Amino acid sequence: MRPPALVGAVTLAASIAERGTDLQLAVEPGQVVAVLGSNGAGKSTLLSLLSGLLHPDTGRITLDGQVLVDTSTGTWVPPHRRKVVLLAQQALLFPHLTAAENVMLGLVKVRRKP
Numbered sequence: 001m002r003p004p005a006l007v008g009a010v011t012l013a014a015s016i017a018e019r020g021t022d023l024q025l026a027v028e029p030g031q032v033v034a035v036l037g038s039n040g041a042g043k044s045t046l047l048s049l050l051s052g053l054l055h056p057d058t059g060r061i062t063l064d065g066q067v068l069v070d071t072s073t074g075t076w077v078p079p080h081r082r083k084v085v086l087l088a089q090q091a092l093l094f095p096h097l098t099a100a101e102n103v104m105l106g107l108v109k110v111r112r113k114p
Contacts, residue, residue: 008064014049014056021045029064051086052079 010027021042027033035043048054049061052068055076061069063084068077093102 010050010061010063012046012049012059012061014059014061014069016045016049016054017057019045023049047086051084052077052082053086 008029010025012023012025015022019042023042023046025033025046035046037043045054049056049059049069050063056069056071058071059069060067060071063082066077067075068082069075093099094105097105
């Protein structure tokens with residue numbers, strides 16, 4: 001069995017004025033990072049920026065050498081084109097399906113794409 005591929009380096013320097021947030025992060029390839037902090041510290045904002053759910057007012061985000069966001073050049077890679085998955089705290093599962101059936105539903109949709 002092949003080990004999973006390691007994600008390359010991640011760099012993020014971004015700010016969102018409305019949230020009073022100015023974030024910086026640098027992660028080396030293969031490094032594991034835990035994001036901890038009190039309410040309002042910017043944890044969800046950081047992850048939303050990485051996943052593409054939020055646009056920063058200013059900043060640059062790279063993943064494995066690919067520029068995902070660069071506000072100075074207008075670069076924006078949409079969420080579905082990034083190699084990032086954000087699993088939110090909200091369950092958002094179909095209550096009439098089992099956990100396995102919920103997972104399979106997504107796999108079936110991916111398999112049917114042309």
